[in-house]
Amino acid sequence: MPVKNIFEKVHQETFGKSGCRRIVPGQYLAVDPKGRAGMIAAIEKQKLVFIFHRSPEVKLTISSPLEAHKSNTLVYHMVAVDVDYSNPMFACLEIDYEDADADPTGEAAQKTQQTLTFYELDLGLNHVVRKYSEPLEEHANFLVSVPGGRDGPSGVLICSENYLTYKNLGDQMDIRCPIPRRRNDLDDPERGMIFVCSATHKTKSMFFFLAQTEQGDIFKITLDTVGEVVTAIKLKYFDTVPVATAMCVLKTGFLFVACEFGNHYLYQIAHLGDDDDELEFSSEMPLEEGDTFFFAPRSLRNLVLVDELESLSPILSAKVADLAGEDTPQFYMACGRGPRSSMRVLRHGLEVSEMAVSELPGNPDAVWTVKKKSDDKYDAYIIVSFVNATLVLSIGETVEEVTDSGFLGTTPTLCCASFADNGLVQIFPEGIRHIWASGRVRDWKAPGKTHIVRCAVNQRQVVIALTGGELVYFEMNKDGKLHDYEKTQRMSSDVVCMALPNVPAGEQRSWFLAIGLADNTVRIISLDPSDCLSSRSMQVLPVCAESLCIVEMGCAERDQEDAASASTTTSLYLNIGLQNGALLRAVLDPVSGNLTDTRTRYLGLRPVKLFRIRMQNSEAVLAMTSRSWLSYYYQSRFYLTPLSYESLEYASGFSSEQCPEGIVAYFNEHTAYSCAGKTGRRIQPGFISLGIHSPTVCRPS
Template structure:
């Protein structure tokens, strides 16, 4: 806990979200309420104890920091048919546990949705005067009309605004200090503050196709490629200044904002259908002269120019272009010469991005609408481009009113939506679904889009017992209902008493479709789905449980069981087929070739499905301690032991025998494992290390070619170990116990990476390099940062990452990401030694980050 001088208290929670409280008072009232109770052993045995704390009087919670601590299990899967997969994590302990669904992107809170009389093509917001705080009108354009809505207590249609409503609009904006401008296909309508309207008509039968404007300048493109440039003169009138013929039709154009203290902006960006963007000058001396040319990979559909305060390039102008191929192209425009440099591109989606300038936290930001919306904004000195967790939008504008200071108004389908963007700087936004007990493991049923979660707690009462005891206790004491279990926990029971449940959950509607409480102190620890050979039942659910398990003074249990459940009601409910008693705790279960593999203590056993129970087919008792994980691929089985790392096994069906053909020479206390490829496993140990164990290629080939599959060597025995050893090819100290590891790709078309979740609630990713050049570049960058930017606490970075084993073949991305925070002179020094510019290094860092999320 931390008390701040400003009257706040920050409480960092060990399990669940952290909270920030404000002091209301310091508890000086004389009437202090107290509630106490003593532990009672009665003839009926152990009785639960309840006491009643009062609500908060001196503190009020004003905010909370969402925390995933601890992550018990994690899976990455696209259950919601979105563009990117979701991360499902089991978090917390006891009554504070939850399933959290993480989506890459920023959370959006919707303020209002209203239906429109047709399908709109565009939307704008305008103020009546440059000094106004809030917007006055929302202007919506349809294919043959324009609708004007005034913003007040409510949003309602107006007809006396001066806008032409019988034509579609191409642009609506404030021009000068207090005039409104509407550009439509046949001309420009200039509405003065006093209601006078000036109309400029297009020459001949030509129509306006594109328009770019800022407060004092307007450029329109006519069909055929003619540009006409207007400026606002001293009297507030729009004056035609220059015409210019382009070689072909104009695809997009935009004018940079007017710099502070200047009369006009110098730069105009024009994109044409021959995949070229040109920067033209608007200075009276060289008006419409081409300053620079940039070729792009496909047709530029929209351009946007703007400066971004606090960006990596201070006081610079950026040109952003949305290309037909769904790529956002971004480059720096030199403020003096107009030359383009340091271009970057990012694929945003399957539709050409449309770009809109909006305000976020008082700064300019860019909203990009592709097949999903993205926000480009500056956060802590970095430019971030992050998706929004919201549906596809067609057109948007910034929105500011009394009720909503910084919002966005957008159109999608036939609806007008107003929303705000929350919690900037976050990579994921989360949905939390509360659970009853500490979650242990879960499986996903991809076809039915459901999750099956097993939860268990030691020394607690079942929900029915708890409710009955609570009722009895509070009736006797004649008190009102006590405060929530989430805040104060469940009453304690004897240590050999367990409560447990199996939950089938629909994550889309956040509803539990089936909840089975296990009886008689039985607790579930493992779960898997399995398709047995006989297809009579389809996919079944296997759950490993233990009865009366105690860890102290020594580990004892009454019995272990494997339950087999059948999915009924389209997978939304479970029905017990049978349960099979086993001699230990089945900590690991896995489907293997139409049968079930179970790790029971130090025994690996293969089961088939019988009518009344599971039937033993084969077993291997030669594992050192306790099997904690089993994964299978083709005919290989990868078994993780609690304290002896990985064992690679094979099953020979003709001899019905399981044997170990390779193991690890390093004792590892495994906490997580993931199969990476045929010869490789990724694992994590309880001291906070991640490592990859790979079977040498020659050994792997020999085993595959050997008709006995390495069995002869195994039978000869080798110092109580396997005849072959795996090599540890990657070592890295994370510094936090990794509880789950998953191989996945978080972006469409991105490469697969290893995502891990830790006990302290953090998520990390390990991305494989594809080229030697990248390895060379990043290892040198890391080396320079180790010397020029040592850690705050004075520890040697190399020694930290090699806490238990020397760091091997992993580059610390967190350290490399600190490059932009270095002083400019240090950045230049490092860049010179790498034969790069600081901009190139930042671009490289951004490229790698974009491959992951």
């Protein structure tokens, strides 16, 4: 399901109930190329065949299993044979150990031969039979199915020690070709060479195989045919990549290599190796028994590395310790083998990309991003507040300072935001500035000798707290002016933090305001014109609140056929950051204003600062303490995950053409930072732009 990025189980058939044992099927799986049946086999004895049925509604169902068991038999490999629309057939590499098991001298074990066995599913009789079995000269480890019907001659390639053999039923003669070896190889010359994995590429006009040896060398294998009879096997050195457990050729011209040790790789097939000067080996070339072909390995010529998928396998040793002093321990692991071994550090958190870093002339107090117009897609300004000034930066091809934005630059800024009338609002200690889209400016001054200490703002409303705990409420009227509510409200204690939710769609205002007071309480204040600034509910806290954030979160289940249509069920949540490093989250009733279902999570050593951002087209909360955390809602559940990044001081949501859902934040002086794998010490304070990877693809880093 692409929307949820998960697999959805369509049907399930139980084939084993006694655990992972050698006689319980599950080690090998092969499916008929036409999708009519599948065989699942155990290492020993048991094989089951399932017939796949499709209803008129194209719903897939699986039949009851048909048994193809054979006692005292070990299975080495299994593939489905391409027989076009004839009865499905499966080929198995087997060995019968009955005589060897009964012979204590061991002579029978030395004489036991491996067999290639074909199993046929008779769709008419609904029965599985052993159609053909033939002993093999060399010990084989791997089978490759050859395309059949209109695409090829059918049959299988048997990969054995030092040899590649083609076999098929009927009048087809066995075709045998040695596996080439490296010239001047330092490895043991007596050691046999085997193929360990392969990939098949098929088009309407041709097909070929890519097979890899134990040393990582990939060979391109083609078959010469006359009619439906194979006359020769041809091998040509292709390239050398790390040894894989599986390879897959995509129709788009890429080769995915799932490596046995270390990271996996995605290569683009730039050339098919047909027109180069590499020597092509053929089974028709005369060779003495025991002789083979030789080739010289080289650097990549036909493949181009496109991407690398990190893998820890195999983990040989691991330690858990907080050596970096990040409050949470890290995993230190010794991974891989030989020249591909590595020492890796795993941190629990969402992966973060650092987009840009800029130095600032001093220590900032806060940072915000605003849009010129409410319907703009991207932010236009970055506002940076200092202890005695405000810096306005314009966002474009470059980020540069501007002086014609309308913002007052000679005072620190407490908050700023975009208004629904395409205007901007700036709140500073001495008052409020409303900047109209036309450029006209209207100021409101704080009365008497008071000044603004706290504020909260959304698209249409502004609430400020003056010295002494007095609340003043402003709301945009029909003329687009910021109109103050005549009645003020004096709180019983000093206001330490405030929060307003976004105005709901189709509404004129948000109905509630959250205020954190110095008496260790959080109060929900009504903004309804009938009882404006009256208290609705209260939450007692263990310590004083540091910051508040009200967000709307919920589930958005999208229809698979129409991703644009989404049925959404959301709720309001009040997030409370405490000075002891804990985060509280409570459900805010949108009608009564009551707080319910309060949950607590300890985040770090420093007071928790909360910031509302956008993530995956929905609201999320960025919590900053001794470590940065992201609270978001994904696939019908809440997540609170740390960011795999250094601790930040202040942040705001950021949207640009290069980073639609990012964060702009700043470090304080002497904060360590990392970029492109390098670490250093920042001399000057600076702000950065971050992009958080989608939670659907997040991984430890």
